[in-house]
Amino acid sequence: MNISKASEATGLTAKTIRYYESIGLVSPASRKDNGYRDYDNQHIRELKFVSHARELGFSLEECGELLGLYQKSDRKSADVKAVALARIDDIDQKIVQLQAMRDSLKTLASCCHGDDQPGCPILDNLAGE
Amino acid sequence: MNISKASEATGLTAKTIRYYESIGLVSPASRKDNGYRDYDNQHIRELKFVSHARELGFSLEECGELLGLYQKSDRKSADVKAVALARIDDIDQKIVQLQAMRDSLKTLASCCHGDDQPGCPILDNLAGE
DNA sequence: ATAACCCTTACCCTAACTGGAAGGTCAAGC
DNA sequence: GCTTGACCTTCCAGTTAGGGTAAGGGTTAT
Numbered sequence: 001m002n003i004s005k006a007s008e009a010t011g012l013t014a015k016t017i018r019y020y021e022s023i024g025l026v027s028p029a030s031r032k033d034n035g036y037r038d039y040d041n042q043h044i045r046e047l048k049f050v051s052h053a054r055e056l057g058f059s060l061e062e063c064g065e066l067l068g069l070y071q072k073s074d075r076k077s078a079d080v081k082a083v084a085l086a087r088i089d090d091i092d093q094k095i096v097q098l099q100a101m102r103d104s105l106k107t108l109a110s111c112c113h114g115d116d117q118p119g120c121p122i123l124d125n126l127a128g129e
Numbered sequence: 130m131n132i133s134k135a136s137e138a139t140g141l142t143a144k145t146i147r148y149y150e151s152i153g154l155v156s157p158a159s160r161k162d163n164g165y166r167d168y169d170n171q172h173i174r175e176l177k178f179v180s181h182a183r184e185l186g187f188s189l190e191e192c193g194e195l196l197g198l199y200q201k202s203d204r205k206s207a208d209v210k211a212v213a214l215a216r217i218d219d220i221d222q223k224i225v226q227l228q229a230m231r232d233s234l235k236t237l238a239s240c241c242h243g244d245d246q247p248g249c250p251i252l253d254n255l256a257g258e
Numbered sequence: 259a260t261a262a263c264c265c266t267t268a269c270c271c272t273a274a275c276t277g278g279a280a281g282g283t284c285a286a287g288c
Numbered sequence: 289g290c291t292t293g294a295c296c297t298t299c300c301a302g303t304t305a306g307g308g309t310a311a312g313g314g315t316t317a318t
Contacts, residue, residue, distance in 0.1 A: 004264070014265090019306060034314060036265055045256065052255045057230040060305070070252045080251050081243035084234050091231045095224055101186040102220045105213055112210045120206035122213055123199045126181045127174065133295075143296090148275060163283060165296055189274070 003029075006039040010047040017047060025064050026050060058087060130168040132158075138168075139176040146176060154193050155179060187216060 003014045006029075010017070018037075020026045026046045029037035049070060053063045062083055069075045069083075111121040132143045135158075139146070147166075149155045155175045158166035178199060182192045191212055198204045198212075240250040 002264075013306085015308090016306065018266095023305095034265080036314085048257055049255050052257065054305095055230075056234055056255075057227070066252070066255060069249075070256060073247060075247045075249070076245040077241050077247065077249035077251075078243045078245060080249045081238055081241045084238045084241070084251055088231055088234050088238065091227050091234070095227050095231070098186070098220050098224050098227070101184075102217055102224070105185055105217050105220070109210055109213045109217065112206050112213070114207045114210035116205040116207060118202060118204045118206065120198075120204070120209045122206075122209050123195070123204075126178050126185075126195060127199060128177055128181065131295080142276085144276065145274085147297095152274095163296080165283080183274095 001039040001044075003037050003039070006037075006044060006047065009039075009044050010051055012047055012051055020047070020050060020060075023060070025060055025067070056087070057091060058083075062087065130173075132166050132168070135166075135168040135173060135176065138173050139180055141176055141180055149176070149179060149189075152189070154189055154196070185216070186220060187212075191216065 001009070003017060006012075006017060007014045012020075017026075021028050021037075027043065029039050029043055032038050046067065049067055050060075050063045053066055054060075058066065065083060066080065069080050108122045108125055113119070130138070132146060135141075135146060136143045141149075146155075150157050150166075156172065158168050158172055161167050175196065178196055179189075179192045182195055183189075187195065194212060195209065198209050237251045237254055242248070
């Protein structure tokens with residue numbers, strides 16, 4: 001299977017697939033005589049796994065970790081769960097941060113007339129009142 | 130005022146201050162005879178303005194835009210408000226994305242025993258069931 | 259033979275810095 | 289006068305997760 005077919009099958013771009021191979025995240029594709037990469041079902045499974053993990057917000061490093069656990073039959077589910085819980089904590093922190101920003105911005109924006117006059121509480125706030 | 134004092138006064142690192150100057154975000158500091166940067170109150174105001182805007186989640190490009198409006202006496206508050214509202218929309222989108230990730234992860238994690246057995250619904254899900 | 263695609267590697271670009279190297283400056287202490 | 293340590297300077301490289309583009313070669317159909 002050519003890389004463009006692998007791309008179709010996984011939803012990842014060809015560029016991304018090559019990149020994942022180049023950093024050692026997924027196992028390298030075998031090569032045909034003309035040098036083209038050749039993908040089989042095992043490769044596709046790996047790539048889909050990483051793609052799903054990325055959609056859940058895992059970093060490439062975490063994806064590698066999870067992929068390793070996935071392919072290790074004597075893994076402990078506790079190790080997987082630990083990665084997921086750490087990710088949840090990160091996400092929760094980010095959400096709290098973003099909500100604080102949004103609340104501040106909404107407050108400021110609601111005080112701003114938004115007309116063609118120069119007076120603006122948003123700028124006043126940024127300038128430190 | 131040396132850059133370390135400016136750093137103290139603004140909460141930005143010296144490295145960051147030099148960076149902001151290098152990309153033309155803030156006006157360049159004047160130099161003393163020995164080549165050291167020399168900051169006055171106007172510089173400090175600019176840096177604090179950017180620092181506050183960064184805390185509200187504005188990109189450096191947006192910070193430059195806001196700083197320009199701040200320093201233009203014939204600005205329209207509508208222009209400032211537009212930048213703020215666009216930022217709020219971005220943040221809201223991000224929050225929705227992150228919440229979806231977190232909810233999925235929480236569901237998966239709650240199904241995972243987290244013991245020393247290999248069976249793990251998190252990995253099963255990433256593998257596409 | 260030529261067009262229209264596919265593939266390859268290799269390099270530069272992004273945001274917003276951070277770290278480090280190599281070297282100049284300054285104030286204090288001996 | 290000299291050394292030490294804390295400053296300061298510039299420049300280069302690295303971070304994440306790829307995207308863009310170029311230059312070149314392979315494949316397929318007309």
